Amino acid sequence: MRVSDKHSKILQAAIKVFAQKGFFSARISDIADEAQVADGTIYLYFNNKYDILISIFEEEIGKLILEIRTLIEAEDDPRRMLELFARQHIELLRDRKDLAEVLQMELRQSNKFMKEYRNTKFIEYLDIISRIIHKGQEMKIFRSDVMPGVAKRALFGALDETARLWILSPDNQYTIEEAASQISGIFLTGMEVRA
Amino acid sequence: MRVSDKHSKILQAAIKVFAQKGFFSARISDIADEAQVADGTIYLYFNNKYDILISIFEEEIGKLILEIRTLIEAEDDPRRMLELFARQHIELLRDRKDLAEVLQMELRQSNKFMKEYRNTKFIEYLDIISRIIHKGQEMKIFRSDVMPGVAKRALFGALDETARLWILSPDNQYTIEEAASQISGIFLTGMEVRA
Amino acid sequence: MRVSDKHSKILQAAIKVFAQKGFFSARISDIADEAQVADGTIYLYFNNKYDILISIFEEEIGKLILEIRTLIEAEDDPRRMLELFARQHIELLRDRKDLAEVLQMELRQSNKFMKEYRNTKFIEYLDIISRIIHKGQEMKIFRSDVMPGVAKRALFGALDETARLWILSPDNQYTIEEAASQISGIFLTGMEVRA
Amino acid sequence: MRVSDKHSKILQAAIKVFAQKGFFSARISDIADEAQVADGTIYLYFNNKYDILISIFEEEIGKLILEIRTLIEAEDDPRRMLELFARQHIELLRDRKDLAEVLQMELRQSNKFMKEYRNTKFIEYLDIISRIIHKGQEMKIFRSDVMPGVAKRALFGALDETARLWILSPDNQYTIEEAASQISGIFLTGMEVRA
DNA sequence: GATGAATGAGCTTTCATTCAT
DNA sequence: GATGAATGAAAGCTCATTCAT
Numbered sequence: 001m002r003v004s005d006k007h008s009k010i011l012q013a014a015i016k017v018f019a020q021k022g023f024f025s026a027r028i029s030d031i032a033d034e035a036q037v038a039d040g041t042i043y044l045y046f047n048n049k050y051d052i053l054i055s056i057f058e059e060e061i062g063k064l065i066l067e068i069r070t071l072i073e074a075e076d077d078p079r080r081m082l083e084l085f086a087r088q089h090i091e092l093l094r095d096r097k098d099l100a101e102v103l104q105m106e107l108r109q110s111n112k113f114m115k116e117y118r119n120t121k122f123i124e125y126l127d128i129i130s131r132i133i134h135k136g137q138e139m140k141i142f143r144s145d146v147m148p149g150v151a152k153r154a155l156f157g158a159l160d161e162t163a164r165l166w167i168l169s170p171d172n173q174y175t176i177e178e179a180a181s182q183i184s185g186i187f188l189t190g191m192e193v194r195a
Numbered sequence: 196m197r198v199s200d201k202h203s204k205i206l207q208a209a210i211k212v213f214a215q216k217g218f219f220s221a222r223i224s225d226i227a228d229e230a231q232v233a234d235g236t237i238y239l240y241f242n243n244k245y246d247i248l249i250s251i252f253e254e255e256i257g258k259l260i261l262e263i264r265t266l267i268e269a270e271d272d273p274r275r276m277l278e279l280f281a282r283q284h285i286e287l288l289r290d291r292k293d294l295a296e297v298l299q300m301e302l303r304q305s306n307k308f309m310k311e312y313r314n315t316k317f318i319e320y321l322d323i324i325s326r327i328i329h330k331g332q333e334m335k336i337f338r339s340d341v342m343p344g345v346a347k348r349a350l351f352g353a354l355d356e357t358a359r360l361w362i363l364s365p366d367n368q369y370t371i372e373e374a375a376s377q378i379s380g381i382f383l384t385g386m387e388v389r390a
Numbered sequence: 391m392r393v394s395d396k397h398s399k400i401l402q403a404a405i406k407v408f409a410q411k412g413f414f415s416a417r418i419s420d421i422a423d424e425a426q427v428a429d430g431t432i433y434l435y436f437n438n439k440y441d442i443l444i445s446i447f448e449e450e451i452g453k454l455i456l457e458i459r460t461l462i463e464a465e466d467d468p469r470r471m472l473e474l475f476a477r478q479h480i481e482l483l484r485d486r487k488d489l490a491e492v493l494q495m496e497l498r499q500s501n502k503f504m505k506e507y508r509n510t511k512f513i514e515y516l517d518i519i520s521r522i523i524h525k526g527q528e529m530k531i532f533r534s535d536v537m538p539g540v541a542k543r544a545l546f547g548a549l550d551e552t553a554r555l556w557i558l559s560p561d562n563q564y565t566i567e568e569a570a571s572q573i574s575g576i577f578l579t580g581m582e583v584r585a
Numbered sequence: 586m587r588v589s590d591k592h593s594k595i596l597q598a599a600i601k602v603f604a605q606k607g608f609f610s611a612r613i614s615d616i617a618d619e620a621q622v623a624d625g626t627i628y629l630y631f632n633n634k635y636d637i638l639i640s641i642f643e644e645e646i647g648k649l650i651l652e653i654r655t656l657i658e659a660e661d662d663p664r665r666m667l668e669l670f671a672r673q674h675i676e677l678l679r680d681r682k683d684l685a686e687v688l689q690m691e692l693r694q695s696n697k698f699m700k701e702y703r704n705t706k707f708i709e710y711l712d713i714i715s716r717i718i719h720k721g722q723e724m725k726i727f728r729s730d731v732m733p734g735v736a737k738r739a740l741f742g743a744l745d746e747t748a749r750l751w752i753l754s755p756d757n758q759y760t761i762e763e764a765a766s767q768i769s770g771i772f773l774t775g776m777e778v779r780a
Numbered sequence: 781g782a783t784g785a786a787t788g789a790g791c792t793t794t795c796a797t798t799c800a801t
Numbered sequence: 802g803a804t805g806a807a808t809g810a811a812a813g814c815t816c817a818t819t820c821a822t
Contacts, residue, residue: 006802022304024219028796029805038804040798049796105304149368150357150377157356158349164303165348173344182345190385201785223813233787238814396781414609418817419784428783430819439817498690498749539758540747540767547746548739554693555738563734572735580775591806613792623808628793 007045010035011059014052019098022105023053053102060099061121064092068128078136079188085129086159086184087177093163094176104164126152133191142191151191158183202240205230206254209247214293218248218301248301249312255294256316259287263323273331274383280324281354281379282372288358289371299359321347328386337386346386353378397435400425401449404442409488412495413443443492444507450489451511454482458518468526469578475519476549476574477567483553484566494554516542523581532581541581548573592630595620596644599637604683608638608691638691639702645684646706649677653713663721664773670714671744671769672762678748679761689749711737718776727776736776743768 013035017026028049032039046052068088075081093100129152136142162179174182208230212221223244227234241247263283270276288295302317324347331337357374369377403425407416418439422429436442458478465471483490519542526532552569564572598620602611613634617624631637653673660666678685714737721727747764759767 027794032805039796039806040804041802043797044802146381147369147373147377150374151381153357153360154353154378154381157352157354157359159352160356161352162345162348164352174342178342179345182342183349186341186346186349186385187381188385190381190383222811234813235788235815236786239785244813417815422784429785429817430783431781433818434781495693498693536771537759537763537767540764541771543747543750544743544768544771547742547744547749549742551742551745552735552738554742564732568732569735572732573739576731576736576739576775577771578775580771580773612790624792625794625809626807629806634792 006035006037006041010037010042010045011052011055015056015060015098015102018053018056019101023049023102056099056102057119057121061103061125065121065125065128068125072128072132078132078139078141079192081132082129082136082155082188083181083184085132086155086180086187089156089159090163090176090180093160093167097167100163100167104160126156129155136191140193143193146191151187155183155187158187201230201232201236205232205237205240206247206250210251210255210293210297213248213251213301214296218244218297248297251294251297252302252314252316256298256320260316260320260323263320267323267327273327273334273336274387276327277324277331277350277383278376278379280327281350281375281382284351284354285358285371285375288355288362292362295358295362299355321351324350331386335388338388341386346382350378350382353382396425396427396431400427400432400435401442401445405446405450405488405492408443408446409491413439413492446489446492447509447511451493451515455511455515455518458515462518462522468522468529468531469582471522472519472526472545472578473571473574475522476545476570476577479546479549480553480566480570483550483557487557490553490557494550516546519545526581530583533583536581541577545573545577548577591620591622591626595622595627595630596637596640600641600645600683600687603638603641603691604686608634608687638687641684641687641691642704642706646688646710650706650710650713653710657713657717663717663724663726664777666717667714667721667740667773668766668769670717671740671765671772674741674744675748675761675765678745678752682752685748685752689745711741714740721776725778728778731776736772740768740772743772 010031014026014031017030017034020026021030028042029039031052032042035042042052046055068085071088072081072084075084093104130148133142133146133148133151137144137146137148159180162183163176166176166179205226209221209226212225212229215221216225223237224234226247227237230237237247241250263280266283267276267279270279288299302314325343328337328341328343328346332339332341332343354375357378358371361371361374365371400421404416404421407420407424410416411420418432419429421442422432425432432442436445458475461478462471462474465474483494520538523532523536523538523541527534527536527538549570552573553566556566556569560566595616599611599616602615602619605611606615613627614624616637617627620627627637631640653670656673657666657669660669678689715733718727718731718733718736722729722731722733744765747768748761751761751764755761
C-alpha cells in the first residue's frame with residue numbers, strides 16, 4: 001500500500017468520526033478502527049489529534065477551493081458566478097455531509113483549542129466571494145456601497161447556516177437547491193444596481 | 196448571599212470560561228475559580244457540566260428573546276422590525292461577547308454530545324425572524340416567493356457569521372453597526388416587492 | 391425533644407440505612423434524611439461516620455447481651471440454655487433484620503477500616519456460649535474434650551450463617567425456628583456425653 | 586509477558602489489597618502498585634472495580650470447587666468426606682489467608698453493592714456439603730431428620746467463623762486443624778444415626 | 781442546639797501517546 | 802513500516818465534615 005493511501009485513509013476515517021462524534025468526543029481508536037489500522041499507525045502519519053483536524057482543513061478545503069475556482073473562472077457574469085458559488089457550496093454540504101459537518105463545527109471552535117492556528121485556507125475560500133463582488137462592482141452590476149468584506153461573510157454565513165440546519169433536520173418544504181437559489185436570489189437582488 | 200446569586204454567579208463564570216476555552220477544554224475547576232466557589236459548590240446548582248451549558252442556552256437565550264421581542268413588538272413596519280432585529284442581534288454579540296461565543300459555537304456542536312437535547316429556545320429565537328417576514332408578505336411589502344423558513348436561517352447565518360468573524364478579528368474598515376445595516380439592507384432590498 | 395431521643399433516632403436511622411446500603415455506600419445525608427434531622431446535627435451526637443457504626447455495636451449489642459443473659463440465667467440445664475441461646479439469637483436476626491445485617495456484615499469487616507477498634511461487646515456476646523458449655527462440662531453433660539473456645543465460634547457461625555442466608559432468600563422448606571432447633575439439636579447431640 | 590499473566594497478576598494483587606483494606610477502602614492505584622502495572626492497565630483486563638471482585642469470586646472459588654471435589658470424590662464414606670471437607674476448607678483459609686478474607690467478607694456484603702450479582706459459585710460450593718449429607722442419609726449413616734439445606738449452611742458457618750476468628754487472632758490453645766477436627770466431630774456425632 | 785450551604789480532598793475512569801516487538 | 806499493550810496524567814464528580822447563621 002502506498003504511503004499516501006494510508007494517510008488519506010486515516011483522514012477520511014477521521015472526517016467520518018469527527019462528523020459523528022465531534023472532535024473532542026472522538027477517540028483516536030475510533031479513527032483507527034474506522035481506517036482499519038492500529039492506533040499507533042496514526043502517529044506515523046500525524047503528530048497528534050489536533051494535527052489530524054488541521055490536515056482536514058488544509059487538504060480538504062484546498063481541494064474544494066481548486067474545484068470551485070475552476071468552475072467559477074469559466075464564467076464571466078458576476079451574477080452567474082455568485083449563483084454558482086452558492087449552488088456549489090450548498091451541494092458540497094449536501095454531498096459530503098461528513099466533511100461539511102467537520103468544517104462547520106470545528107472551524108468555528110478551532111480557535112479555542114488551537115490558538116496558534118490561523119485558518120488561511122478558509123480565508124482564501126471566503127475571498128473567492130469578495131473577489132466576485134468586487135468584480136461585479138467594477139462592472140457596475142453590484143452597487144458600490146456594498147462592502148465586499150461584509151457581504152462575503154454574510155453570504156457565506158447565510159448559505160452555511162441554512163445548509164447546517166437543513167442537514168440537521170431536512171425540511172420537506174423545500175430542497176437544498178431551492179434554498180441555495182433563494183439565497184443567491186436575495187443577495188443578487190439586494191446587491192444589484194437598480195435599473 | 197442569596198441562592199439565586201450563586202446560581203447566576205456560576206452561570207456567568209461558565210459563560211466566560213466556555214467562551215475562552217470552549218466547552219470541552221473548560222474544566223469545572225476553571226469555572227469554580229472564576230466564580231470564586233469550590234468545585235463541589237457547582238454541583239449544588241447544576242447536575243453536571245452539560246447541565247451548565249444547557250442552562251446557559253435556556254436561561255440566557257430566554258432573556259434575549261424577551262428583550263428582542265419587546266423591542267420589535269413596538270414597531271409596525273416589517274422593514275423596520277428586520278432592521279431592528281439585525282442591529283439588536285449584532286449589538287448583543289458585540290456587548291456580550293462571551294455569551295455570543297458560547298451560543299455560537301457550542302450551539303452548533305451541541306447536538307453532537309447532547310443527542311437528546313433539542314434547543315427549542317434557539318428555534319424560538321429564529322422564529323422571530325420568520326414571523327416578521329411572514330407579516331411583511333401579508334402586507335405585500337416582501338415578495339411572496341421568499342420562503343420565510345429559508346430566509347430566517349439565511350439572515351441569522353449572515354448576521355451571526357459576520358459578527359463572529361468581526362469579533363475574532365475586528366475589521367477596521369467598518370464598524371459592526373455598519374455591518375448590521377449592510378446586511379439588513381441587502382436582505383430588505385433582496386426581499387422587497389419591486390415598485 | 392430530649393437529647394437521648396435524637397441520639398437514638400439517628401442510631402436507628404443508621405441501622406436501617408447501613409442495612410440497606412452497607413456502611414460505605416451509605417451517605418451521612420441518607421441517615422440524616424431517615425432520622426429527619428439535618429446533616430450537621432449528626433455531628434452533634436457522633437464524631438464521624440465510623441463512630442456511628444461503633445455506637446451501633448456498643449449500644450445495641452449491649453442491650454442484646456443483657457436481654458439474652460437475663461433469659462438464660464433463669465435456666466439451669468445447659469442443654470436448655472444452649473437451645474434458648476440458639477433460638478434467641480436466630481429470632482433476633484429475624485425480628486431485627488436491619489440490626490442483624492449491620493452486625494453481621496460490618497462486624498466482619500470492621501477490623502479493616504477501624505484497625506484500632508476491638509469489638510469487646512461481640513467477644514462478650516460469644517462468651518455467653520462458652521460459659522454455657524463450660525458449665526455443661528462441669529455438670530458432666532457435655533464431653534470434656536469439646537473445646538469451649540472452638541465450640542462457641544462454631545455454634546455462633548452456624549447460627550449466623552444459616553440466618554444470614556435465610557434472610558437473604560427465605561427457604562420455604564423450613565422456618566427459621568426449625569433451623570435454630572436443628573442446629574442446637576446437632577450441637578447438643580454432638581457435644582453430649584454418650585450414655 | 587503473556588496476557589493471562591497480567592490478568593492473573595492483577596487478580597492476585599487485588600486479593601491481597603482487598604484483604605488488607607477491604608473492597609471499598611482499596612484504591613485502584615493500590616492494586617496497580619501491588620501488581621506493578623499502571624492504573625490504566627487494570628482497565629485493559631477488567632471493566633471496573635466491581636468486576637475485579639466478581640472475577641475473584643468466579644475464578645478463585647471455581648478453582649477451589651474443583652480441588653475440593655476431586656479430593657472428596659476419591660472417598661466413599663460420607664463421614665470421611667465431611668471430615669475432609671472441613672479440613673480442606675479450613676486449611677484453605679489458613680494457607681490462602683488473603684483469598685479467605687476476601688471471600689468471607691466481601692461475599693457477605695457483596696449483595697449490598699452488587700444487587701444484580703448472584704454468587705452462583707458460592708452456592709455451588711455449599712452444595713458440595715448438602716450432597717455429602719444427602720448421601721449419608723441414603724446410606725443410613727446420617728439421621729433422616731437432619732435437613733441438608735440447614736446443615737450445609739450450619740457447617741459452613743461454623744467452619745468459616747471459627748477460621749475467621751482464628752486468623753484474626755490465632756488462639757494458642759489449639760491449632761486450626763484441631764478446630765476443624767472438633768467441628769467435624771461435633772457435626773458427625775450430631776448427625777449420626779445412633780446405634 | 782439545629783441547620784444545610786459550602787468546602788475540597790480524593791477517587792475512579794478515560795484516552796492520547798509511546799515504544800518494544 | 803505496523804502493531805497494540807501499556808502508560809499515567811488529567812478531570813468530573815462525590816460526600817464527610819465544617820461553620821456561619
